Amino acid sequence: MQNLLEREKLQLLRSQINPHFLFNTINVIKYTAQEEHAEETDALLSSLARLFRYALADNEVQVPLSREIQIVDEYYSLYKARFKEKMSLYWDISPSLVLTETLVPSFFLQPLVENSFKHGLGPKESAGSVWLTLEERDGILFVQVRDDGVGMKNEDLEALRSRLLDSPVTGEHIGLYTVAARLKLLDARCSLKVSSEEGYGTTISIEMPLVLKKEEEEDDQDTDS
Known part of the structure; x- marks a missing residue:
């Protein structure tokens, strides 16, 4: 079981490689969607960003x-x-x-x-x-x-x-x-x-x-x- 936890931790660390780049990229696309008045795309990107933040955050148990x-x-x-x-x-x-x-x-x-x-x-x-x-x-x-x-x-x-x-x-x-x-x-x-x-x-x-x-x-x- 300890090995499982270590593997999960390693996978999480790998997924956190340069998260700032990920969120900055999402924001760039969001701004583009807003400028193009693509409201649905803007909303979807916001949902995606919230999902990523929750998944990558150091959440409590x-x-x-x-x-x-x-x-x-x-x-x-x-x-x-x-x-x-x-x-x-x-x-x-x-x-x-x-x-x-x-x-x-x-x-x-x-x-x-x-x-x-x-x-x-x-x-x-x-x-x-x-x-x-x-x-x-x-x-x-x-x-x-x-x-x-x-x-x-x-x-x-x-x-x-x-x-x-x-x-x-x-x-x-x-x-x-x-x-x-x-x-x-x-x-x-x-x-x-x-x-x-x-x-x-x-x-x-x-x-x-x-x-x-x-x-x-x-x-x-x-x-x-």
Whole structure:
């Protein structure tokens, strides 16, 4: 597991090579889009810049759930610009969840949605949808990402489940594997399960202890004292 973390850190460092150049380039294109009154292009570049800043920043281990939702929406706006009505994203969020106070692992929702778009809806000839459900019950946060894409054969599903136990760092579904590995490191009580049926879609289900910002701050104070 330590080797996995080191490899993730190395990949992150490689992705941070001269980030100022990246953002300066985006800004140049943004200014050009503004001068040409290309409002949609300007908005897409802003979303892209926010995604990059979030991905490359030295984020804390956990962030407010509201921030993760915002990042998924930014990502979806980019995807929708490319695929138009072919892919739709729907949210179902429990009203009892206080999104700004609920803490979750940073950058864990977007890879799950990307996995559904790429492997579930991408190969599908007709339009498809992804449903993202967030709810809490009895101190547990339940996260479900479901798509009506092409699904998987039983043997492919079993192979994916097996690879989830090993947490590989290359190959297909790498985002899904990385999320699974990070959840295990964060709390042994976290679980990630995948179900799928060929021709009908795939569902990723996550359970994790509900962590609130105030409780986390109190735990930190107790540790310091």
